[in-house]
Amino acid sequence: MTVKQAEGLRPLAGGAVHLPGDPLYDEARMPWNLQVDEHPAAVAYPADPHEVARIVRAATEAGLRVAPQGTGHGAPPLAGRLGDAVLLRTSAMTGLRVDAAGRTARAEAGVLWGDVVTRAGRVGLAGQHMSSPGVGVVGSSLGGGVSWYSRQHGLQCSGITAVELVLADGTFVRATDDQDPDLLWAARGGSGGFGVVTALEFDLLPIRTAYAGMLAWDWRHAQRVLTAWGEWTADAPESVTSVARIFQVPDIEWLPGELRGRKMVMIDAVALGDAEEGARSIAPLRALKPEIDTFTQMPAPDIAHLQMDPQEPTAVYANSVLVEGFPAGAVDALVEAAGPESGSNLLFVELRQLGGALSRPSPRGGALDHLPAAFLVLGVGLDVGTGWDAVRADALRILDSLAPWSSRASYLSMAYEAAARRGFAAEAYERLVRIRESVDPNRVFVAPRASADD
Numbered sequence: 001m002t003v004k005q006a007e008g009l010r011p012l013a014g015g016a017v018h019l020p021g022d023p024l025y026d027e028a029r030m031p032w033n034l035q036v037d038e039h040p041a042a043v044a045y046p047a048d049p050h051e052v053a054r055i056v057r058a059a060t061e062a063g064l065r066v067a068p069q070g071t072g073h074g075a076p077p078l079a080g081r082l083g084d085a086v087l088l089r090t091s092a093m094t095g096l097r098v099d100a101a102g103r104t105a106r107a108e109a110g111v112l113w114g115d116v117v118t119r120a121g122r123v124g125l126a127g128q129h130m131s132s133p134g135v136g137v138v139g140s141s142l143g144g145g146v147s148w149y150s151r152q153h154g155l156q157c158s159g160i161t162a163v164e165l166v167l168a169d170g171t172f173v174r175a176t177d178d179q180d181p182d183l184l185w186a187a188r189g190g191s192g193g194f195g196v197v198t199a200l201e202f203d204l205l206p207i208r209t210a211y212a213g214m215l216a217w218d219w220r221h222a223q224r225v226l227t228a229w230g231e232w233t234a235d236a237p238e239s240v241t242s243v244a245r246i247f248q249v250p251d252i253e254w255l256p257g258e259l260r261g262r263k264m265v266m267i268d269a270v271a272l273g274d275a276e277e278g279a280r281s282i283a284p285l286r287a288l289k290p291e292i293d294t295f296t297q298m299p300a301p302d303i304a305h306l307q308m309d310p311q312e313p314t315a316v317y318a319n320s321v322l323v324e325g326f327p328a329g330a331v332d333a334l335v336e337a338a339g340p341e342s343g344s345n346l347l348f349v350e351l352r353q354l355g356g357a358l359s360r361p362s363p364r365g366g367a368l369d370h371l372p373a374a375f376l377v378l379g380v381g382l383d384v385g386t387g388w389d390a391v392r393a394d395a396l397r398i399l400d401s402l403a404p405w406s407s408r409a410s411y412l413s414m415a416y417e418a419a420a421r422r423g424f425a426a427e428a429y430e431r432l433v434r435i436r437e438s439v440d441p442n443r444v445f446v447a448p449r450a451s452a453d454d
Helices: 002-012 025-029 049-061 113-121 137-142 181-187 219-233 273-284 299-307 328-338 388-401 428-439
Strands: 042-044 066-070 085-087 096-100 104-108 160-166 172-175 196-203 208-217 238-250 263-271 296-299 315-325 348-353 375-381
Touching: 025 042, 025 085, 049 066, 049 085, 049 160, 049 196, 066 196, 096 113, 104 113, 104 137, 113 137, 113 299, 137 196, 160 181, 172 181, 181 428, 208 219, 208 273, 208 299, 219 238, 219 263, 219 273, 219 328, 219 388, 238 273, 238 328, 263 273, 273 296, 296 299, 315 388, 328 348, 328 388, 375 388
Parallel strands: 042 085, 066 085
Antiparallel strands: 096 104, 104 196, 160 172, 160 196, 208 263, 208 296, 238 263, 238 348, 315 375, 348 375
């Protein structure tokens, strides 16, 4: 019955509509994270907002719901919830404009961060990109957006100045602080679920270069390095953002030869300012005598590749927890759960330094305007023959080990099993629910994360 309902969508997106049984359906339905197994009633690739509106209207007339998705790089847990939905893939919408004088960008829903940083870098600007250039701008921005510049400049979503979207009735809206401000407020970290966002406008930063790189040691030094790093972060200037990782590096050709196949503890960092100032800021970490030191003054676009994330679609399990501190006891717990004697098969466990501007509510406001924690701990695993249940168990064991220091809040973009309510302050969550109900009373759009009443 659902396939019959979806048949009417075929002529609405330039022919790029795939139904179950079609030759390209299985390819079309897969997000970047291949571990997420979605089986929607149809997959549609609109080319512009007009096609988006036609698909939304046709889907509702056919009794189907709509689930927007760009790259699916951080695909939310939608499996099992798309049987009566059209998966609306926005990857064909790739218009990008950079305004050098105004220090802003307008990115359509299929634009990737790599495109933004390259274009902005040509005019001496930088975007608040994620750790991989292959991440979609719209999806990551709607979810918050923690970047290498966030400790000084806050969440990426706080930089959004306008959002263009198609609502549940097929109408097009451009929301700003002066027009439809509730929709702009929801777009600032509300994770979506209130319309199909077709474009965002957001601030760029006047950053041409930064002092950035990696320090690495054999993971036998994890206890010593992580203890020192945790102490260093307490006084690190807001101009510096760092990530510490326990990384079981796969033997993959495109990774640096000195890392391939090894088990390492690593610190990546970006320091805004000149090389002398940056070297001064990381000097206490260099004093730990790393085996590898790649720090240099680099062009801002190169920072998008600093963490060596894979570019091609990959099957991964990932989950995270926010923690309020990283004292000696937390270091001990983490090393025991993920270090040399742990038996963990995770690809890596990373600790992202938060604080600074991330800890202060943005004056612009938004559904998510700050992160109430000192660190984000993320566990990522591949299925290396043990099965996904074992990978998930390894990740949850690490997150559970940090329970004494964990925040009650969650960063939903990286906490794939957390309840939606945990991603927001109570008042913000209730407002977000009211906004969604007002613009989508019939629940045409599949929320990015199931709630108790969804």
